Every structure is written in structure tokens, then in C-alpha cells.
Amino acid sequence: MTTDALRAPVHAELPVAIIGAGPAGLSAARALKRLGIRYVQFERHSDVGGIWDIDNPGSPMYRSAHFISSRDKSGFFDYPMPKDFADYPSREQVLRYTRSFTDDFGLREAIRFGTAVSSVEQDEDGAWTVLTSTGATRARAVICCSGVTWDARTPGIPGDFAGRTMHSVEYVDPSLFRGQRVLVVGLGNSGADIACDAAANADAAFISTRRGYHFVPKHVFGMPSDETEWLPIWAERLVYGIVRRVMVGDVSRWGLHRPDHRLFESHPLLNTQLLHYLQHGDVTAKPDIARFDGDKVVFADGSRERIDLVLFATGYDMTIPYVPADYFAWKGGRPQMYLNAFSRQRHNLFGLGYLEVNSSAYTLFDRISHLMAQYLNDQVHRPDRAGKFERLIREDRPDLSGGIKFVGSDRHAAYIEVRAYKKYLRTLSKRLGWAELSPGLFNTVRAASTRKASAHANG
Structure with missing residues (x-):
């Protein structure tokens, strides 16, 4: 692969591959579905929820766990947690909420449960081959959403x-x-x-x-x-x-x-x-x-x-074991990505959830996946605007610290300050002419899911 790997051909006929059906993967799926971008989602477990499913092998969840952020700050965008949840929801409430989100937006149908991803490789033509426990899939892009709390770090x-x-x-x-x-x-x-x-x-x-x-x-x-x-x-x-x-x-x-x-x-x-x-x-x-x-x-x-x-x-080491290490610029055990989400080394390789943040992550997942979806959509319908964003991926290095001097450790290298991050994403959207997240943006996705569920029940 040449140094032009960031500007590979667009394989619009292929689906986007999402790896993982925890909160980050579900956020990505909803964003792609809103714009009609075809995708396939791989989940090694038998249901959605990621680490919040205590029965998911390797999950770090324990029975007394609660959300660190509060109920009204912790939900997906425009999909608030129920008011009868605790101020700091329990793991059972978070899992129930995540599964309701999946069903309300009709996200299950594209998920291949019980399917583990073993490797991801970019082909010479710029497309991607995703090798899973059930076979190989070709994709136009890969969004890694497999989480950061699976590989335990134990000191000697x-x-x-x-x-x-x-x-x-x-x-x-x-x-x-x-x-x-x-x-x-x-x-x-x-x-x-x-x-x-x-x-x-x-x-x-x-x-x-x-x-x-x-x-x-x-x-x-x-x-x-x-x-x-x-x-x-x-x-x-x-x-x-x-x-x-x-x-x-x-x-x-x-x-x-x-x-x-x-x-x-x-x-x-x-x-x-x-x-x-x-x-x-x-x-x-x-x-x-x-x-x-x-x-x-x-x-x-x-x-x-x-x-x-x-x-x-x-703590845990951030790993993406199915992706070759040189596809991300790893430093101190952290992938160094544009906006903590876009690979600077490979075209159409993304990571969602590989950040440390001082506030609830779910809405941030939505903001990032919203950008990913618009970028993927522009590759087909507005290639000139997609090209502008590709230049930013290569060259833009914004300060997302919000003026905070984070502790100088490997763990803190991926930290962002939530207000600074949100502000920069808004600025970026305006600069590129992309729609910002707004209430009601996902109503069509939810309505379509409701109609389909009703037709299925009546059929």
C-alpha cells in the first residue's frame, strides 16, 4: 500500500463493516442507517450491549456497577434515558436502555451475532477484507467499535x-x-x-x-x-x-x-x-x-x-487485535487518530470509542458517528467535500484539551475535554457544510423501524 492509502478509490457497491454491537457500534449503525448507507455489523456475543452485558465473555462488569455519569447526561443523542432510572443508572438499567435503543431504531436486522472478527486487511484496490468466524466479507470501510476494556493490564x-x-x-x-x-x-x-x-x-x-x-x-x-x-x-x-x-x-x-x-x-x-x-x-x-x-x-x-x-x-490496554498495528499510529498503547476516530494511515478506517473523556461518552459517540456517516456519504455524492475532509485527516491537529494540562501518562494521552471537543466538531461541521446533530434528526429512522415492526406484527 502506498502513501496515497488515505485517498483510495470509493467502492460504493460494498457495505461498511461495523465491528462490535456495544454502545459505540450501535451509534455508528444508527448514523449510517439514517443516510441509507448499507452496512453489516459483526458481534461475537449473542446480543447487544458490549461490556454492560455481564454475561458477555470477557466483560469487566460486576454486579454493583453503575454509570459514572448521570442519567440525563448519559444517553444517546435525542434518546434520553427513562426518568424512572436512578440518577446514576445501574448496569441492568444501562443494558435495558441500550437494548431498547437497538429495537426502537431497528438495528438488530443488520447485526450478525455470534460472529467474531479475526482480521481486517486493506486490499490493493483500497477495499477491505474482513475475515470472521463465519467467512470473509468485502467492505468499503471499517469502523472498529470493539471497546477498550478487554485487555487487562497487571503490573509485575x-x-x-x-x-x-x-x-x-x-x-x-x-x-x-x-x-x-x-x-x-x-x-x-x-x-x-x-x-x-x-x-x-x-x-x-x-x-x-x-x-x-x-x-x-x-x-x-x-x-x-x-x-x-x-x-x-x-x-x-x-x-x-x-x-x-x-x-x-x-x-x-x-x-x-x-x-x-x-x-x-x-x-x-x-x-x-x-x-x-x-x-x-x-x-x-x-x-x-x-x-x-x-x-x-x-x-x-x-x-x-x-x-x-x-x-x-x-486498568486496560487499548488494543484492536484484528487490525495490523501499522494501520494506526500507536503511541504509549493508544492509537493516534484524527479526532480520536479517523486513521491517518488508511483510507476509510475508523475507530469509535478510543478516547478518554471527562463526561458521558454516548452522545459523543453520536457526534463522531454522525461525522463518519456524512463523510462516507460525501465520498459517493460530494467527492469534492470528502476530499477536503481527507486533507484535514492528514494535516489538522487541533488542541482538544480545553486548556487542561492532563497528567503526563500513556493513559492520559488520549484524553479530551468534552466542551472543547464538542465545540470543535461544531466548527468542523460548519466549515464543511455538514448538518449538525439536532433534535428530531433520527425520527425517520425510528419511524421506519416502528412501521416495519407493526407490519411484521400484523403479518
């Missing part, structure tokens, strides 16, 4: 441990902790949730962290805390700085590290329940692990604890 710890170790991807039910002395390593939002499960069920519970985190209450003035997104970032920092000082205070009192970064330069923790358990001695904070020593864990401060189970809540 010196020494030998006599107890059990596991990663949070294996964790499902708090009954695992009964009768155990448990150490949870890592304190992202999942780690904090699991530490709370351990505090309530284990004989003794400990958390080990390398750095400090900002704790943000889930509710401020009776409202979910992410409903302040309309504020500029400086004002949001000011509000939460005051709220944290009044409601949380100095977390080092309970053995936690003080944060070494400003608020929003990394994900804050929306889990004041953990502070409750720390305050009551049901969980004990420890520093980083120095080494294992039989049935003991030795920490960086020289202290040691007898531990039965070590659970690593240490």
Missing part, C-alpha cells in the same frame, strides 16, 4: 505471593470477599467501587495507591455533579474546589495521598462512599506495593499486611 510485583491474585476484569460478585483479607490495587472509579464491596464483605479490606485523587461528590445542591458541564472549566474548578473543601476536606487524614495534579487533569473519583468506609475503618489506605513476601504484602513505607487476595484494578 517482585517476590512470591502465597495467596490469590486477580484482575478486576474477573471480578463479578462481592461474595468473593467473604472470609478474606483483601487488597485492592489501583483507585480508578471501578477500583473504588470494588474497594467498597470489599469493605462491606471482607474480613479486612485495604487499598494500595501510587498517587492521589480528587474526590467529587456525586450530587451538588441536590443535582448530579456532572450537570455543571455548562460552566466554563475555570468556574467548574472553582465550584468544586469549594465543595470539596467543605464536604471532603483533606483526604490524607485517612491515609490517602494528596493529589499531585489539579482537578480534571485526571479523572476525579465520584465515590464518597469509599470515604465513608475509610472514615469508619472498614477499609485501610496503604501506599504502593514494594514486594510480595509469602502471605504478606510489603508496602513502600515498610509496613506489611497478611493478605489472602490481591485484586488489581489497574
Whole structure:
């Protein structure tokens, strides 16, 4: 493939291939369906939902999981979550909502369930061959929507441990902790949730962290805390700085590290329940692990604890195993894509969901897939405008940080600030003459699905 791979011929007679039927894949399907773009969707599991289906093999979901963002900020565009859902919906509610979205927009008919994708290759003519467990499919474009929480990252710890170790991807039910002395390593939002499960069920519970985190209450003035997104970032920092000082205070009192970064330069923790358990001695904070020593864990401060189970809540590596590595510019374990979505190396290779964001992702998925669909549509009907966007894919490098200096780690390399990202997408749409997302945009898709379902029921 030459360096002109970004400007390959358009194979309009072929479908677009969507890989994955979790929230990102379903967003892409709805966007393509609205514009009448033919597509086929591959899902290795037996139903939609991605990680939110606890029965999906490899899902990191656990029984006590809830959405980190609130109900009214967490839905697909123009498809709000039901008002009778909790402020922070449970995993069961999120899965039920995702499946209702699938059915209401008639997205099931194009999904090939039980079909795993093993490889994706771009052919010499610019088209794509998608090899699956049921055969090969030729496609004009590929949208990778297979998610970022499947490949667990576990640190190497010196020494030998006599107890059990596991990663949070294996964790499902708090009954695992009964009768155990448990150490949870890592304190992202999942780690904090699991530490709370351990505090309530284990004989003794400990958390080990390398750095400090900002704790943000889930509710401020009776409202979910992410409903302040309309504020500029400086004002949001000011509000939460005051709220944290009044409601949380100095977390080092309970053995936690003080944060070494400003608020929003990394994900804050929306889990004041953990502070409750720390305050009551049901969980004990420890520093980083120095080494294992039989049935003991030795920490960086020289202290040691007898531990039965070590659970690593240490995150995941972003991988797209079915795509050759050189099709994306990988750096620090993250694919470096235009707008975190468009491959700069290959024509019509996209990734949806490969970003870290400080707000709900579902509407962002819709905004990105809306751009993808318009671009694919322009390749057939407005090739001049598609060419302008291809030049942007090659050359445009916008700052999507919103002025936030994110923590300098591989994990944070793909971070974006939601307000800056949305603003740039709006600017881009106006620049190219593309329609912006607006209420009612998908009504025709939903109406067509309703008519088809009614005709099927009456037939």
C-alpha cells in the first residue's frame, strides 16, 4: 500500500463493516442507517450491549456497577434515558436502555451475532477484507467499535505471593470477599467501587495507591455533579474546589495521598462512599506495593499486611487485535487518530470509542458517528467535500484539551475535554457544510423501524 492509502478509490457497491454491537457500534449503525448507507455489523456475543452485558465473555462488569455519569447526561443523542432510572443508572438499567435503543431504531436486522472478527486487511484496490468466524466479507470501510476494556493490564510485583491474585476484569460478585483479607490495587472509579464491596464483605479490606485523587461528590445542591458541564472549566474548578473543601476536606487524614495534579487533569473519583468506609475503618489506605513476601504484602513505607487476595484494578490496554498495528499510529498503547476516530494511515478506517473523556461518552459517540456517516456519504455524492475532509485527516491537529494540562501518562494521552471537543466538531461541521446533530434528526429512522415492526406484527 502506498502513501496515497488515505485517498483510495470509493467502492460504493460494498457495505461498511461495523465491528462490535456495544454502545459505540450501535451509534455508528444508527448514523449510517439514517443516510441509507448499507452496512453489516459483526458481534461475537449473542446480543447487544458490549461490556454492560455481564454475561458477555470477557466483560469487566460486576454486579454493583453503575454509570459514572448521570442519567440525563448519559444517553444517546435525542434518546434520553427513562426518568424512572436512578440518577446514576445501574448496569441492568444501562443494558435495558441500550437494548431498547437497538429495537426502537431497528438495528438488530443488520447485526450478525455470534460472529467474531479475526482480521481486517486493506486490499490493493483500497477495499477491505474482513475475515470472521463465519467467512470473509468485502467492505468499503471499517469502523472498529470493539471497546477498550478487554485487555487487562497487571503490573509485575517482585517476590512470591502465597495467596490469590486477580484482575478486576474477573471480578463479578462481592461474595468473593467473604472470609478474606483483601487488597485492592489501583483507585480508578471501578477500583473504588470494588474497594467498597470489599469493605462491606471482607474480613479486612485495604487499598494500595501510587498517587492521589480528587474526590467529587456525586450530587451538588441536590443535582448530579456532572450537570455543571455548562460552566466554563475555570468556574467548574472553582465550584468544586469549594465543595470539596467543605464536604471532603483533606483526604490524607485517612491515609490517602494528596493529589499531585489539579482537578480534571485526571479523572476525579465520584465515590464518597469509599470515604465513608475509610472514615469508619472498614477499609485501610496503604501506599504502593514494594514486594510480595509469602502471605504478606510489603508496602513502600515498610509496613506489611497478611493478605489472602490481591485484586488489581489497574486498568486496560487499548488494543484492536484484528487490525495490523501499522494501520494506526500507536503511541504509549493508544492509537493516534484524527479526532480520536479517523486513521491517518488508511483510507476509510475508523475507530469509535478510543478516547478518554471527562463526561458521558454516548452522545459523543453520536457526534463522531454522525461525522463518519456524512463523510462516507460525501465520498459517493460530494467527492469534492470528502476530499477536503481527507486533507484535514492528514494535516489538522487541533488542541482538544480545553486548556487542561492532563497528567503526563500513556493513559492520559488520549484524553479530551468534552466542551472543547464538542465545540470543535461544531466548527468542523460548519466549515464543511455538514448538518449538525439536532433534535428530531433520527425520527425517520425510528419511524421506519416502528412501521416495519407493526407490519411484521400484523403479518
